[in-house]
Amino acid sequence: MENTNFIMRFLEWLMTFDRRALILAASAIGAGFAMIAGIGPGVGQGYAAGKGAEAVSYNPKSSKQATMIMLLGAAVAETSGILSLVIALIMLFANPLVNMSGAAIVVMASAIGAGLSMIAGIGPGIGQGYAAGKGTEMVGKRPKHQSAIVRTMFLGQAVAQTTGIYAMIIALILMFANPLVALL
């Protein structure tokens, strides 16, 4: 009887390809997935800039303070975007998975998984941008409390960054010290 299970047929079709080609194709998908994280800082910085403009329109005297806080907050919010870019570029130009031994499908799935894990970078990007935006807004409203607002904002941003760093650690483990290959 002909195998009508679509997934099995798809996997069998995949296995007709060369091992190296499969891993490279999966790396291309992984790199694409990793770059999705670039959305996060974009949205976050946009939000921060919007709030900065709002704060300055409410209280033009606080323009310098608001700009400075937005600048520092936005600079920190960029981090997860850069990390995802690093992972995507490593996958494209210095791919360690191509020469990895073990079942092709595990290595291939690891490449896609490493890319998928970097999508987590959207979270810190948006969250840190949101913190920067709110910090800027509040400095516009209450410039006297600037130092307390800034410190709290950065504390929140530093905590928000942790998930992005976890995601990068998982991506790096999947690429450079893959524990799954040894389990077969």
Place this chain on the structure above:
Amino acid sequence: MNSIGETQLKIIKGVLIVNSILGLISFFLVKPPMPFLTGLLFGTIISLLNFRLLSLTMKKAVEMQPHQAQVYATTRYMIRYFIIGMVLYISIKAEYIHVLGTVLGIITLKFVILKKELFNNKQYFKNIFKRKEAK
């Protein structure tokens, strides 16, 4: 707190100091040291220029309408993202530059900001852990 220019100068000085120390340490630890040091220098220069570009963007964005500022800041972010992408691509491709050095050079700026603005007051953290009954 200080003006925008002073804050920028403070951050730039901090980055230069931290990266000099990193360079000195890597000179003894990384073999061969030159590609790593070149990468670190490359990353530092790009991160400082990017920071300057970000400050110019933000200065302009605060004078705009909020929705305009959002679009402007996001498009400028994409340009900076592209620049960093090019820099990392060159570092990976060029044999005389170690990509880890470049990444380190780019990332240290964020840690310097956190150090200068967050961990600059011990009392703030002491107050977090202080027991309420002690008051």
